[in-house]
Amino acid sequence: MRFASLDRRRFLTGAGGLALAGLTPRASRAATKVNLGVLKLGSHAPSFIAYERGYFRDAGLDVELKFFEAAQPLAVAIASGDADYGVTAMSGGLVSLAEKNAVRVIGGALMEEKGRVGSILLASNKAWEEGLKGPANLGGRSFGITTAGSSFHFMIHKVAEAAGVPLSSIALRPLQKLGALVAALSSGQIDSWAIQPSIADKLIASGAAKAIGTISDYAPGYQVTTVFTSKANASDQRDKTKAFVEAYSRAVADYDDAFVDRTAPATAVDALVEIIHKHVDAASPIEEFRTRTIGDALRINRGLALSLKSVVEQLDWYKSEKMVKDTVTPEMVFDTSYVSII
Numbered sequence: 001m002r003f004a005s006l007d008r009r010r011f012l013t014g015a016g017g018l019a020l021a022g023l024t025p026r027a028s029r030a031a032t033k034v035n036l037g038v039l040k041l042g043s044h045a046p047s048f049i050a051y052e053r054g055y056f057r058d059a060g061l062d063v064e065l066k067f068f069e070a071a072q073p074l075a076v077a078i079a080s081g082d083a084d085y086g087v088t089a090m091s092g093g094l095v096s097l098a099e100k101n102a103v104r105v106i107g108g109a110l111m112e113e114k115g116r117v118g119s120i121l122l123a124s125n126k127a128w129e130e131g132l133k134g135p136a137n138l139g140g141r142s143f144g145i146t147t148a149g150s151s152f153h154f155m156i157h158k159v160a161e162a163a164g165v166p167l168s169s170i171a172l173r174p175l176q177k178l179g180a181l182v183a184a185l186s187s188g189q190i191d192s193w194a195i196q197p198s199i200a201d202k203l204i205a206s207g208a209a210k211a212i213g214t215i216s217d218y219a220p221g222y223q224v225t226t227v228f229t230s231k232a233n234a235s236d237q238r239d240k241t242k243a244f245v246e247a248y249s250r251a252v253a254d255y256d257d258a259f260v261d262r263t264a265p266a267t268a269v270d271a272l273v274e275i276i277h278k279h280v281d282a283a284s285p286i287e288e289f290r291t292r293t294i295g296d297a298l299r300i301n302r303g304l305a306l307s308l309k310s311v312v313e314q315l316d317w318y319k320s321e322k323m324v325k326d327t328v329t330p331e332m333v334f335d336t337s338y339v340s341i342i
Contacts, residue, residue, distance in 0.1 A: 003152035007051040031062035033242055038065055039178070040280050042198030043225055043298055044087055044112040045259075048279040049272060050251035052103040065279075069177040070146040078103050078230055081206035085244055091316050092149025094228065098333040101324060105311065107227035107245060107304030107339040109141045109252075110196075116260075117296050118216035119224070120200035121159060122209040126188035134212050135163035141191040142171040144181045149323045151224060154314055157195050185209055197296030198280060207302050211261040221313030223255040223310035224298075234335045245304055252300045269294065305340045 015335040034056070038047045047065065050056050056063040066083050068074040075094040077083040079102035087109050097103045109230045112118045131137055138160060145152035153172065160167045173190050175181050182199065186208040194200075194215055203209040215222065217289070226228055233241050258264040258272050273290045301307075308330075315333060318324045 002015050011248075013044050021029065025342070031057065031060055031211065032243075033062045034240070034244065035066050035083045037066055037068055037077055039070075039074075041178075041196050042276065042280055042293060042296070043196055043300070045272075045276045045293075046248055046251035046255050046279070046300055047087060047108075048275050049254055050247050052275045053251065054252075055250045056244075057245040058168065059245055059247040061240070061247060069179065071150055072147050072226065075103060078228060080262075081230065083102070084229065084233060085241075087101045087225055087227050088150030088246075089225050090154075090311060091147070091151065092318045092321075093147070095149075095315060095318055095324045095328060095333055099233075101231050101330045103228055104231050104335040105226045105228045105306070105333055106241065106335050108223050108225075108301045108305060108306035109227055109284070109297050110223075110225040111301055111307065112216040112219055112224055113224040114216055114220035115188075116183065116216055116298065117197060118214050118298055119155065119194050119196050120204075120211050120217065122185060122188065122200055122203060123192050123212045124185050124188045124209060125207075127191035128210045128212075128270070132191055135159050135218070136165065137212075138192060139165045141248075144171050144175055144190040144193040144336070145319050146176055146178070146181070147174050148172070149318060149321075151211075152194060154196035154317060155215055155219065155222075157212055157317065158222065159194070162218040168231065169201040186242050197292065199240035201296060203269055205302065207311070208222075221307060221310055223301075223307040223314075226306070226311065227304050234338075241338060252302055255300055255303060256324060259294055260299045291320045301342065303339055305342045306334070306336060308334065308336065308341045 014036045036047060038044045050063060051063055071088040071091045072093045074088050075097055079097045127141060132141055143156050153247050157167055160170060175184055181193055185193045203210055229241060258269045273293055276293060277286050277289045312330055321327050
């Protein structure tokens, strides 16, 4: 597509040098204060790694972590200036804010990869006992989402489409927050949900839910989370935004080396586990957390590369479902001058 071709050329002439030249610490620069919006999920591990290891500081940024419980309020915080950068799923709300010239997606993060576990499709114990053993049984059942247009909404669309189940036959239950979804599934108030292993494995291990599928089997190549910022930061604060991408990319490399490609030494793995445990699930025994983190790690795109094909597919789906205006174009949502396109 023309948009992708243009952005590949822009990357080669502009942001392509980042991977070669961007890792030099800049301690002499006065630190720029930045708020980074995150969720307490394993896929946000690079946020915590960059924060704890001083990668943001090396890039001249004084970062404060701001925690959210869903993608939509994080997108609103970016648009209002309460947060500078965010890492979370695309949503219809984010696209609408981009159409209003408030936010821009500048990179990709978590990716569903064929052959890796990825996000897990769960059934409540009650629904399991009643016959919900796999995606083909989802018709007539309820599925938990945070809000309409959320990543959970898109995931169940992809699963239903692949399983041959009409999405209209699945009752969507918007519950706003991750904690509310956990409670609703555990108590049988919703029949099904899909979530990253850092939460799904705990539900399965505690006997609160059953696994009935993996999202990577139904949506391989799905760009689950993206990196985004305000339109002003993307367009007018390019040095600050490049510094952020640089620092975050260092942490992504650490994460993928340790948990996905498994090329890092055991001591490095243990050090990263301690960092992630502190921010994601400090209440769990660290050895249990270590096993889950190593066993179920999801790939984060190196250099925050963005799957333009996947995010445009999501944009087109939001349009088809009338969640966003038909007039929204990729150029309104994505600024691909900072990362490579995959």
